[in-house]
Amino acid sequence: MASKNVPELFGSLVFNDEVMRERLPKEVYKSLHKTIEDGKELDISLANAVAHAMKEWAIEKGATHYTHWFQPMTGITAEKHDSFIAPVSGGKVIMEFSGKELIKGEPDASSFPSGGIRATFEARGYTAWDPTSYAFIKEDSLCIPTAFCSYTGEVLDKKTPLLRSMQELSKQAVRVLDLLGEKAKRVTSTVGPEQEYFLVDRKLYEQRKDLILTGRTLFGAKPSKGQEMDDHYFGAIKPRVMEYMQDLNEELWKLGILAKTEHNEVAPAQHELAPVFSTTNVATDHNQLTMEIMKKVAKKHGLACLLHEKPFAGVNGSGKHNNWSISTDKGKNLLDPGKDPKSNKVFLIFLAAVIKAVDDYQDLMRISVASAGNDHRLGANEAPPAIISIFLGDDLTAVVNAVKNGDDDFSKIESVPMHTGVDVLPDFMKDTTDRNRTSPFAFTGNKFEFRMLGSTVSIADPNIILNTIVAESLSIFADELEKADDIDACAMAICKREFKDHERIIFNGNGYDEAWIEEAERRGLLNLKTTADALPYYKLQKNVDLFVKHHIFTEVEVYSRYEILTENYCKTINIEALTMAEMAKKQLLPAAIKFVTSLADSVAKKKSIGIDVSNDAAFLLADKLSKLINIMYKKIEDLDNAIIGEKEVEEGQPLADYTRDTIITAMNELRAVADEIEVDMPDEFMPYPTYSDLLFKV
Ligand code: ADP
Numbered sequence: 001m002a003s004k005n006v007p008e009l010f011g012s013l014v015f016n017d018e019v020m021r022e023r024l025p026k027e028v029y030k031s032l033h034k035t036i037e038d039g040k041e042l043d044i045s046l047a048n049a050v051a052h053a054m055k056e057w058a059i060e061k062g063a064t065h066y067t068h069w070f071q072p073m074t075g076i077t078a079e080k081h082d083s084f085i086a087p088v089s090g091g092k093v094i095m096e097f098s099g100k101e102l103i104k105g106e107p108d109a110s111s112f113p114s115g116g117i118r119a120t121f122e123a124r125g126y127t128a129w130d131p132t133s134y135a136f137i138k139e140d141s142l143c144i145p146t147a148f149c150s151y152t153g154e155v156l157d158k159k160t161p162l163l164r165s166m167q168e169l170s171k172q173a174v175r176v177l178d179l180l181g182e183k184a185k186r187v188t189s190t191v192g193p194e195q196e197y198f199l200v201d202r203k204l205y206e207q208r209k210d211l212i213l214t215g216r217t218l219f220g221a222k223p224s225k226g227q228e229m230d231d232h233y234f235g236a237i238k239p240r241v242m243e244y245m246q247d248l249n250e251e252l253w254k255l256g257i258l259a260k261t262e263h264n265e266v267a268p269a270q271h272e273l274a275p276v277f278s279t280t281n282v283a284t285d286h287n288q289l290t291m292e293i294m295k296k297v298a299k300k301h302g303l304a305c306l307l308h309e310k311p312f313a314g315v316n317g318s319g320k321h322n323n324w325s326i327s328t329d330k331g332k333n334l335l336d337p338g339k340d341p342k343s344n345k346v347f348l349i350f351l352a353a354v355i356k357a358v359d360d361y362q363d364l365m366r367i368s369v370a371s372a373g374n375d376h377r378l379g380a381n382e383a384p385p386a387i388i389s390i391f392l393g394d395d396l397t398a399v400v401n402a403v404k405n406g407d408d409d410f411s412k413i414e415s416v417p418m419h420t421g422v423d424v425l426p427d428f429m430k431d432t433t434d435r436n437r438t439s440p441f442a443f444t445g446n447k448f449e450f451r452m453l454g455s456t457v458s459i460a461d462p463n464i465i466l467n468t469i470v471a472e473s474l475s476i477f478a479d480e481l482e483k484a485d486d487i488d489a490c491a492m493a494i495c496k497r498e499f500k501d502h503e504r505i506i507f508n509g510n511g512y513d514e515a516w517i518e519e520a521e522r523r524g525l526l527n528l529k530t531t532a533d534a535l536p537y538y539k540l541q542k543n544v545d546l547f548v549k550h551h552i553f554t555e556v557e558v559y560s561r562y563e564i565l566t567e568n569y570c571k572t573i574n575i576e577a578l579t580m581a582e583m584a585k586k587q588l589l590p591a592a593i594k595f596v597t598s599l600a601d602s603v604a605k606k607k608s609i610g611i612d613v614s615n616d617a618a619f620l621l622a623d624k625l626s627k628l629i630n631i632m633y634k635k636i637e638d639l640d641n642a643i644i645g646e647k648e649v650e651e652g653q654p655l656a657d658y659t660r661d662t663i664i665t666a667m668n669e670l671r672a673v674a675d676e677i678e679v680d681m682p683d684e685f686m687p688y689p690t691y692s693d694l695l696f697k698v
């Protein structure tokens with residue numbers, strides 16, 4: 001492994017800038033670059049030349065097919081493969097790929113969710129090349145990253161709104177920078193997503209219907225050894241896992257994905273992979289690919305990679321930390337406080353924009369990470385609570401307070417005593433933000449770390465929201481600054497006002513503390529505990545207005561997205577409920593009855609030869625389990641009835657509410673008794689692998 005030449009391997013399956021420079025005619029290369037930089041439309045002769053070069057390159061790398069690779073609302077990626085072959089006379093074929101095929105594809109859109117936008121008779125949708133994300137080869141196909149729309153122009157994917165939100169953030173940020181005397185042509189948001197996952201033995205995985213069908217265990221008593229010992233975190237990586245990680249890294253590197261760090265996580269069998277950050281849309285493509293390849297490589301190693309947010313009850317779930325920042329085309333990070341943050345007006349204005357945005361749109365932040373799976377984490381004292389707040393750390397909070405209470409002139413703001421005792425610090429924040437792990441949105445030196453994401457979520461969702469809401473703050477500031485006579489005074493006034501108005505969203509304390517929930521309520525912060533609680537906020541007029549103003553979604557698109565998310569929530573839990581009922585009826589209940597019968601047989605035998613069984617262990621256990629089995633039977637019936645009851649409930653919000661209140665309650669009750677039975681079941685009677693097997697036999 002170590003002998004492999006990583007620089008040579010890196011990006012070897014990517015049609016990247018270097019390959020383009022090498023293979024495209026100079027003029028074509030230059031105009032393509034210009035098109036990418038200015039976001040202009042591509043002309044067909046250019047596309048033809050690029051397509052030709054791409055095809056030649058792909059064929060040399062062994063590809064036979066091409067596919068438009070896109071990100072429909074299912075949250076995972078989709079592809080439709082066409083081969084390059086075109087028939088020519090004499091029964092022969094040639095390998096062809098035109099500019100038209102590169103720019104535009106026409107997958108059948110009817111099988112992808114549209115939330116009622118696209119009537120099924122108008123099944124046509126099209127994919128359009130996103131030249132800002134490089135094409136790459138996966139298996140035998142050239143994959144072309146694309147956006148996915150309906151023919152009537154509505155967005156059907158996650159990529160298009162993400163690109164729009166990046167563009168809008170750039171536009172508004174450039175306006176503000178321009179007014180502050182800072183020149184920039186473009187501003188981009190950057191993201192580094194840290195990805196958590198579990199690895200379990202594949203043979204064991206395949207014996208669990210719940211893992212196969214729902215991605216998580218629906219039953220399972222806690223093992224005697226859990227994560228109490230804290231011995232897994234940063235512990236030595238097991239050889240089999242190490243081999244997996246090395247293989248995974250290589251596969252990712254070939255695709256130009258900057259996989260950088262890997263370590264064990266808190267829970268047994270849990271691990272993390274972090275890439276070096278990149279532009280948001282590229283980071284999104286790469287994170288989708290990373291998740292896909294994690295699963296594929298696992299299979300090769302006899303493992304199964306679990307990306308569910310909560311594969312095991314009672315064991316830490318998996319999240320994804322979305323490290324987010326904004327920088328200019330000149331490479332300046334706008335969230336870098338520099339040496340003296342209190343007189344760094346660019347930093348303060350952008351900080352104010354983020355603080356205002358997060359407070360005004362707590363609901364959208366929450367919705368952007370809402371899913372049935374993530375509901376198990378948020379608020380469960382392992383992930384941040386469902387309440388949105390911002391952690392700034394003591395030093396930056398002191399700066400914010402000084403601005404809020406201070407003079408009207410940046411240069412005259414009172415000195416802030418820093419923890420080191422000097423008020424001008426080299427590399428201000430770098431090591432001063434203590435690692436507050438309980439904050440949903442923490443400032444970490446020169447970026448914000450959004451920590452509420454579940455491990456499966458497409459990072460497009462939270463980043464569409466982050467980009468859009470910050471663009472909104474910036475657009476308001478720009479409007480004000482444009483009218484001001486004294487720009488500096490106006491900028492100062494804006495910072496003062498926003499720091500004052502949005503003070504409530506800043507919280508540096510322990511987010512797991514019960515007292516915080518009450519405090520947050522006093523502050524008037526939202527606490528949207530479940531997905532069903534959060535989703536209706538999507539349709540609030542202020543949110544619709546926001547999306548429409550910044551051309552992210554039309555009103556119709558917002559409503560359709562709400563519908564898709566709601567339906568997805570109900571469907572996910574419905575599948576879990578059905579799987580649970582089936583496993584209970586066909587597996588655990590019969591197994592428990594069988595065990596009790598064997599106990600009863602033994603008791604009967606003993607009794608027949610005159611042994612006193614009134615205090616016999618087998619007798620007592622059989623008695624205890626019999627009672628639990630009866631309860632379990634009743635709970636199965638309750639769950640069945642709850643599932644049948646769904647048919648009576650109107651789709652949409654009523655069904656989401658019913659799912660949360662009735663289905664999930666019935667599932668929890670069945671699970672509680674089933675897990676109690678499992679504790680007393682001998683291994684040989686268990687119909688599927690237990691938590692100990694899954695978590696420790698890797
Ligand atoms: P840790 O959280 O383990 O201390 P780092 O602070 O180095 O690690 O970074 C975590 C993630 O944040 C990495 O993926 C890193 O690339 C990313 N990151 C660093 N700087 C930026 C930035 N300016 N924009 C977006 N992500 C960033």
Ligand code: MG
Pocket residue numbers: 194321449
């Ligand atoms: Mg982190």
